[in-house]
Every structure is written in structure tokens, then in C-alpha cells.
Amino acid sequence: xxxxxxxxxxxxxxxxxxxxxxxxxxxxxxxxxxxxxxxxxxxxxxxxxxxxxxxxxxxxxxxxxxxxxxxxxxxxxxxxxxxxxxxxxxxxxxxxxxxxxxxxxxxxxxxxxxxxxxxxxxxxxxxxxxxxxxxxxxxxxxxxxxxxxxxxxxxxxxxxxxxxxxxxxxxxxxxxxxxxxxxxxxxxxxxxxxxxxxxx
Amino acid sequence: xxxxxxxxxxxxxxxxxxxxxxxxxxxxxxxxxxxxxxxxxxxxxxxxxxxxxxxxxxxxxxxxxxxxxxxxxxxxxxxxxxxxxxxxxxxxxxxxxxxxxxxxxxxxxxxxxxxxxxxxxxxxxxxxxxxxxxxxxxxxxxxxxxxxxxxxxxxxxxxxxxxxxxxxxxxxxxxxxxxxxxxxxxxxxxxxxxxxxxxxxxxxxxxxxxxxxxxxxxxxxxxxxxxxxxxxxxxxxxxxxxxxxxxxxxxxxxxxxxxxxx
Numbered sequence: 001x002x003x004x005x006x007x008x009x010x011x012x013x014x015x016x017x018x019x020x021x022x023x024x025x026x027x028x029x030x031x032x033x034x035x036x037x038x039x040x041x042x043x044x045x046x047x048x049x050x051x052x053x054x055x056x057x058x059x060x061x062x063x064x065x066x067x068x069x070x071x072x073x074x075x076x077x078x079x080x081x082x083x084x085x086x087x088x089x090x091x092x093x094x095x096x097x098x099x100x101x102x103x104x105x106x107x108x109x110x111x112x113x114x115x116x117x118x119x120x121x122x123x124x125x126x127x128x129x130x131x132x133x134x135x136x137x138x139x140x141x142x143x144x145x146x147x148x149x150x151x152x153x154x155x156x157x158x159x160x161x162x163x164x165x166x167x168x169x170x171x172x173x174x175x176x177x178x179x180x181x182x183x184x185x186x187x188x189x190x191x192x193x194x195x196x197x198x199x200x
Numbered sequence: 201x202x203x204x205x206x207x208x209x210x211x212x213x214x215x216x217x218x219x220x221x222x223x224x225x226x227x228x229x230x231x232x233x234x235x236x237x238x239x240x241x242x243x244x245x246x247x248x249x250x251x252x253x254x255x256x257x258x259x260x261x262x263x264x265x266x267x268x269x270x271x272x273x274x275x276x277x278x279x280x281x282x283x284x285x286x287x288x289x290x291x292x293x294x295x296x297x298x299x300x301x302x303x304x305x306x307x308x309x310x311x312x313x314x315x316x317x318x319x320x321x322x323x324x325x326x327x328x329x330x331x332x333x334x335x336x337x338x339x340x341x342x343x344x345x346x347x348x349x350x351x352x353x354x355x356x357x358x359x360x361x362x363x364x365x366x367x368x369x370x371x372x373x374x375x376x377x378x379x380x381x382x383x384x385x386x387x388x389x390x391x392x393x394x395x396x397x398x399x400x401x402x403x404x405x406x407x408x409x410x411x412x413x414x415x416x417x418x419x420x421x422x423x424x425x426x427x428x429x430x431x432x433x434x435x436x437x438x439x440x441x442x443x444x445x446x447x448x449x450x451x452x453x454x455x456x457x458x459x460x461x462x
Binding site: 072105108139140147166175182193 | 242268422423430431
């Protein structure tokens with residue numbers, strides 16, 4: 001009886017240890033964004049070359065941004081009509097397009113000063129992190145909100161950046177939709193545009 | 201004032217009943233795409249959009265770049281002046297939307313900044329803790345009263361708009377904008393027509409100067425610039441009509457949630 005009780009306690013300890021260690025590895029979305037902001041500050045130092053910035057931002061995007069998720073979101077209802085071959089092609093084209101667009105947009109900022117303010121959990125999958133890009137001599141203060149995908153609490157990913165209340169992902173989605181609609185629903189028109197953009 | 205109220209009410213009813221809309225149900229974008237605003241005259245709008253881009257490159261962008269070379273206090277003061285004038289439209293719209301506290305705050309800000317702040321060049325109200333709250337216009341009021349935005353279209357010089365927002369602009373010119381009334385509509389000893397047009401042009405240049413890099417970046421990174429501007433305009437108006445700081449509060453997450461199922 002005593003042995004069984006010790007084994008039971010041992011198991012209980014192991015279970016508790018397992019769950020507490022899993023919980024300890026959960027990342028706070030606010031800390032996640034703070035880390036990205038700190039890394040971006042180091043990359044976007046004015047003295048760094050454009051090539052260096054581009055290379056490091058690409059590495060960051062691959063690790064911290066849900067590129068495939070954003071790609072599917074941007075396609076909207078059209079993604080349901082894609083076959084496997086088209087999906088594969090789209091994923092490759094979108095990745096190239098996204099990385100080029102992402103690095104180009106961020107490279108415009110030199111020595112950015114961003115303050116991470118707070119976060120609001122929308123549901124188990126999404127938390128919005130609020131931050132502020134401080135004003136410079138030429139640019140006004142800008143509110144930047146981050147939609148963080150929290151489905152896997154140990155591997156958080158960015159799914160959208162909302163600037164002054166305007167969603168970049170939504171803008172991209174409506175842009176893609178416009179191209180497809182203006183080409184009689186032909187997804188290949190979008191593929192061509194994405195390719196052209198990446199090859200510019 | 202009574203006449204103005206009648207105009208707003210009539211227009212609001214017309215928009216609600218889609219008298220101006222001219223859109224087919226099939227033309228409407230789905231809710232998940234973030235907007236239900238149709239682009240009624242896309243071909244013409246794209247042509248006007250190109251014209252406006254040319255005008256921007258030839259006139260507004262160079263002016264904005266020149267304006268940026270002015271000393272910061274001058275730019276800030278000029279921005280303050282045009283913002284102060286916008287209170288003349290914001291205050292009646294605060295009242296029309298039942299925002300009595302904001303109306304009071306904006307009236308106090310306008311009074312202080314116009315007098316102590318020397319025609320709005322300085323912002324002493326801000327120093328006294330009276331922080332600026334969002335601008336309001338007649339398009340936003342119609343939206344707050346429940347009017348649908350109607351068609352989206354682009355006008356030469358004016359730029360992107362919707363039936364509702366254009367109606368709001370028209371209301372400014374039929375008595376809704378006190379600044380227009382005392383400059384253009386009435387011949388006063390203090391102001392002339394040109395004061396109104398100079399203030400509007402200055403407002404445009406000030407806005408453009410604050411957004412030179414953002415506009416360039418958006419254009420450079422868009423594969424359909426017209427569609428990007430349309431999306432941003434409609435998102436911005438939706439946010440303003442909802443008096444919300446964040447788009448995440450005004451749009452549902454269903455289209456994001458759907459991605460989880462793939």
C-alpha cells in the first residue's frame with residue numbers, strides 16, 4: 001500500500017512537472033513583440049547597409065511571421081478553388097512576394113523608436129499587442145498593433161500589422177481580390193503579378 | 201440650421217434606401233473581405249485615380265517636399281492652424297452624433313487656440329490638458345446614424361470617396377461649414393474666398409508632407425495601387441464612423457478564424 005502511494009505521488013509529481021514546464025515555456029505575446037522590436041532596432045540602425053538590413057529582416061520574417069497563413073488569408077475565398085499544384089505554386093510565389101514587400105517596407109525606417117504598450121487577448125488563437133512608433137522630425141507618431149497568432153503558445157507568429165487602425169493583411173487581401181476579379185476570376189493573373197513584383 | 205438638418209435627414213434616408221447606390225447584390229464584396237462597399241464606376245475611377253497621381257507628382261509632392269524644408273515650429277504651427285479650423289465642422293458633427301462632451305471640449309479648444317493661441321498657430325489648450333479628440337465630418341455623422349456608405353468612387357482632385365462621404369462634402373458647401381460660410385458665401389470685411397482655398401490647399405500639403413514616405417512605400421509595394429488605396433480609405437472611414445481607435449474592434453475575426461481550419 002505504502003509503495004503504491006509512493007508510486008502515485010511520483011506520477012503526480014511527474015505530471016505536475018510536465019505541465020508546469022510546458023506552461024513555463026509559453027511565450028507572452030507582449031514579450032514576443034518586444035523581442036521583435038528590439039531585434040528590428042538593431043537591424044535598422046542607419047549605418048547598416050541595405051543588403052544587411054534586407055538579409056536580417058528576411059531571416060526574422062521567416063522565423064516570426066506566419067507567411068503561409070497570411071498568404072491563405074490574402075486569397076480569401078479563392079483559396080478553396082485551388083488544386084494542390086496551384087496551392088504549392090501560390091505558396092512559393094507569395095513567399096517571395098511577401099519577403100520582398102516586408103523587407104522593403106521596413107527598410108524605410110531608420111533607428112525606429114517603438115514602445116510596446118499593452119496586449120489584449122481576443123481568443124485562444126489571437127492576441128493583439130499595442131505599440132507606438134514615436135514621432136521624428138519628419139514623421140508623426142504612429143500607432144502599430146500586432147495580431148499575434150497564439151494557437152501554439154510556445155511558437156507565436158505574427159499574422160498582421162495594423163497601422164493607425166489600418167490592417168496591412170486586409171489591404172493585401174482586397175488588392176489580390178481586385179486583381180482576380182478584374183481578370184474574370186483567373187487566379188493565374190495574380191500569379192503573374194506576384195512573379196513580376198518579385199522579379200522587379 | 202433647420203434647412204441644414206432637413207438636408208442631412210433627407211440625404212440620410214436616400215442613402216439608406218440605396219437611391220444612389222446603383223449596385224447589384226452580386227457586385228458587393230463579401231463581409232469577410234472587410235467591406236460591403238461596391239466600386240460602381242471602377243473604369244472611370246481608375247482613370248481619375250491616374251489623373252490624381254499625375255497631379256500629385258506634378259504639384260502636391262513637390263510642394264510637400266518644399267514644405268518639409270521649413271523649420272519644424274513653422275510646420276507644426278501651420279498644421280495646428282488648419283486643425284483648429286477643422287473644429288468648425290467637427291463641433292456641429294459632435295452635436296449631431298450626441299457627443300456632448302467632445303463638443304464641449306472641442307469648443308473650448310477652439311476658443312483657447314484661436315485667441316491665446318493666435319488664430320490656432322499655437323496649441324495652448326493641449327498644454328492645459330485639453331487633448332485633441334478625433335475629427336468628425338458630415339459623412340461620419342451620416343454613417344453614425346446608420347447610413348450605408350453607398351458606392352465607392354474617385355473624383356478628380358478630391359480623390360477617393362463614397363456616396364455618403366461625398367454627400368457629407370456637399371453639406372459643407374450648403375451651410376454646414378462655418379469657415380466656408382464666412383469666407384466664400386458671405387462677403388465679410390475680415391475674410392475673402394481665397395482664405396478658404398488657401399486653408400484647404402495648406403491642409404492638403406501638410407497632410408501630404410507628413411506622409412511622403414508612407415505614400416511612396418505603399419505605391420512601391422502594391423501590385424494594384426488603386427485597390428490598396430481603396431481598401432485603406434474604406435477601412436479608415438469605417439474606423440472613423442465607429443469612433444474606434446483600432447480596426448480590430450470594428451471588424452470581425454471570422455475570416456481569420458477560417459484560416460485555422462485549413
